[in-house]
Amino acid sequence: MAYPEHTSIADAIKRYHLPESHRVKWSRNRKANVVRAVHDDALSFREARDLYLLSQSEFEQWEQQFGVSDQRARSLEVA
Template sequence: MAYPREISIADAIKSYNALPKTHRVHWSKARKDEVVRAVHEKAISFHEARERYLLSRSEFEQWEADYLADAPAGTGRMQDA
């Protein structure tokens, strides 16, 4: 669990307005970036994102690479992914 124990995963995700509730959405670049950002900021764990959105490791890594290509310098890649 990457978010504080006193809040639920639903509450953690609500703080990230663009995070879809399920994998059944059109995956725009903005939505993919929001998922990667939420994982980087530890609002949800990498494993929770993979389960919730039915992502393979390589798919998430591609989203992450695309996100980091547009991110400000100094933004690091996930180490435990």
């Protein structure tokens, strides 16, 4: 669980305007919201993967599309 104990996955979905299931048209905004939620630790990658049927490579493509993967790699190098 990536989010704080007092927060549920439903709260994270509402706060980040995430779809409730994988059965949606994946617009640019929806992809960006999922990437942002994972990077803000509101949702773990595992939860996003299970909820939206994402593969690791698909999520990495979304990260690259929104310029987040390089930022994450740099933050991991510093830590």
